[in-house]
Amino acid sequence: MSTATKPKHIGRNISRIREFRGMKQEALAIALGMSQQYVSTLEGSENIDDERLSKIAEALGVSTEAIKSFSDEGVINYFNSFSDNSEGIFGNDGTFNNHCTFNPIDKIVELYERLVQAEKEKVEYLEKLLKGK
Numbered sequence: 001m002s003t004a005t006k007p008k009h010i011g012r013n014i015s016r017i018r019e020f021r022g023m024k025q026e027a028l029a030i031a032l033g034m035s036q037q038y039v040s041t042l043e044g045s046e047n048i049d050d051e052r053l054s055k056i057a058e059a060l061g062v063s064t065e066a067i068k069s070f071s072d073e074g075v076i077n078y079f080n081s082f083s084d085n086s087e088g089i090f091g092n093d094g095t096f097n098n099h100c101t102f103n104p105i106d107k108i109v110e111l112y113e114r115l116v117q118a119e120k121e122k123v124e125y126l127e128k129l130l131k132g133k
Contacts, residue, residue: 010053013070015043017060020075031059 018028025043029036032055042048042056050064057064 008068008070009046010048010067011043011045013067014048014056014060016072017062017067017070018043021060023060028056028059032056 018025025036025039029039032039042052048056053064053067057067060067
């Protein structure tokens with residue numbers, strides 16, 4: 001029984017990362033300056049040279065190491081590791097939570113104060129113009 005592990009399929013990793021990023025082959029092809037068919041060929045390749053892999057990683061916004069070590073299980077574990085205690089925009093019971101981290105009335109007052117100040121500055125400017133004539 002062999003304990004050797006199967007080498008990573010770099011092209012498949014590129015494809016999965018591209019999909020996770022919501023990018024189509026056409027978009028990646030444009031970013032790399034190549035055809036969509038060539039991107040398809042790359043995604044079918046088990047190995048890709050380091051120079052080309054570096055350019056692909058840059059276009060995808062990840063490191064070359066991220067492409068080389070990518071695994072679906074790792075992504076699932078990553079997202080399952082979040083322990084966010086906040087309920088987000090919807091509570092645990094599905095109701096909408098509208099918890100502001102600021103007082104909305106204070107923000108309205110602040111806005112009106114800025115508008116009044118702007119109007120005062122405009123009046124002063126116009127008065128200067130009239131006095132100058």
